[in-house]
Amino acid sequence: MSVRAVLVLLLWAQGALAQGFAGLGTDAEGFAVPRPDPVFDFPADHGPHPDYRIEWWYLTANLTATDGTDYGLQWTLFRSALAPGEAAGWSSPQVWFAHAAVTTPDAHHVAERFARGGIGQAGVTAAPFEAWIDDWRMAGGTLNALDLSASGPAFRYDMRLEAEGPLVFHGDGGFSVKSAEGQASYYYSQPFYRIEGTLQLPKGPVAVSGTAWLDREWSSQPLSETQSGWDWFSLSLDDGAKLMGFLLRQTDGSSYSSATWIGPDGATQAYGDGAFAAAPLEVAEVAGRQIPVRWAVSLPDKGVEVTVEAVNHGAWMGLSIPYWEGPVRIDGSHSGRGYLEMTGYD
Template sequence: MIVRAFLLILWLPVQAMAQGFAGLGTDAEGFAVPTPNPVFDFPQDHGAHPDYRIEWWYLTANLTGPDGTAYGVQWTLFRSALAPETREGWSDPQVWFAHAAVTTPDTHLVAERIARGGIGQAGVTVQPFEAWIDDWRMAGASFDDLTLTARGDAFAYDLGLTANGPLIFHGDTGFSVKSAQGQASYYYSQPFYEVSGTLTLPQGDVPVTGAAWLDREWSSQPLADSQSGWDWFSLSFATGDKLMGFLLREDDGASFSSATWIAADGTTTSYADGAFAAQPLDWSKVSGRDVPTRWAVQLPDKGIDVTVTALNPNAWMALSIPYWEGPVTVEGSHTGRGYLEMTGYE
């Protein structure tokens, strides 16, 4: 009950005027907003941007155990500002929360942490890089070499990540448009991490290897008030090429799409609304609601016509902001693995 009350206090300023999924379509008055032609400053931009309302450091990993079992790992740190400033102590208006998960073909284990800024409980530093909340850490001498740790009641993980490719900028050089009305975010990724480490599960420790994808995004009003949720795909193909694509669903049944094709050498092609398509093929009853867990995905310009299937249809994040997030397999014109995130399914 205490945790629920604390969450209500944190989210009341947004939820009192909730528009778009999780209030992300509410007016951004008083906050900075993304503008076209961004000029990024690294490593500084790997850190926090407190004058923007919402920001995240979002990592997903497709992993394999010694016996060939597929696993998925999620580690996400969110920053949500009640005001565009920082202060020392409990009066700081920066709110931090984090989600962690391990998904297997049969189980989905999740945990959440919540913190207030200004007291050292959560934050991000850039040299050396460290993003943390309580004892959860994403840290390393640089953004290219990181360790990743988190734990919940039934799981933990300790992973090493090494990047073997460049940062990727989505949309127009990192300015990612989210609606026909022009809402946008700053959005870049590091989708080239190689991963090795250990999952600690109820049955014991499991050594794993695989690949990870880290998304960095910040904005103040990333959705239009008529957008109720999104379907986001990050797909890595056996060819070495990758695809990021998303649909933002409108209340009237229409959608807005965007995509980035990432060649194996790191060169990119960006696609505006309408070039990327995704249609549900099968639905699953998940946590009492119908959720699409098998999709037809197309990007005709690159010959992509694939079926994307959830490794575990029950990968529901039953947290303060509920959503579906889990690893997927890819079959069809291309084969591979990836991750799918779906929000706004009530």
């Protein structure tokens, strides 16, 4: 790639990042916006939606080695549009970037990639399903069976995933409201993956297996102007049930919450603002910031009163868009493990 092409790529990527996590509350003029009562079209909706401004394919996994050591894994591909629609070659307004990470009890390895749409360096096809950026891949004939790979300076992983349950739709049939003003996204998940494979770490290869959770979400203005960040929990309980819950923090100190209870058979119950609660119990200094690393989480309607604690307090994603993301363990009324993402802790 020429120096000029690299500079163009960086300029476009910077524009996309400016409307990334920190810009999700800005005006969506010109872009499509989610509407209530969505009708999903599969497999097409597993693919990209270029008329919407932001979209992601977001996979996290809780892994265990044969010696009992816990690990976490993340693979995320983001699409961010500078303008709605698609075009060929360098004229494409779509910018792609990706994050990958492996968390151990005492280390957190991260990597980041950037690409322009339209030139084949990154993208997603729906049938057969494939999401890629450079040599990072999430691919399979369908979402039910996937091969997953990514690498960074200090890690590589190659994984195989098999779905053991149905897709789950959050909010009202996949229309997930994010604020009292009505901002929303389309949001569904596949939280029933079994995963196994090999981590390549500085100490050598590690065979691992466990569970994984894929989130699919797209929107053009999923936050309001008064929201500064979020705390997002995906919890897999030992009794087979699962809980997705998030807090969107308001600049006045209040928060907006939403949750989905997922039964072992995939049946769901959605909860609106106020039903799900999460409060920090302990903070740690991470990357010069005060980050909550232990939480009290509750969903009283389901008898959930648990403590959620980070496996590794230092799971900081020190990338172009910085945030915290890592595996957690659950104790209290229920036990289990899951993942926690926290943004907006500047």
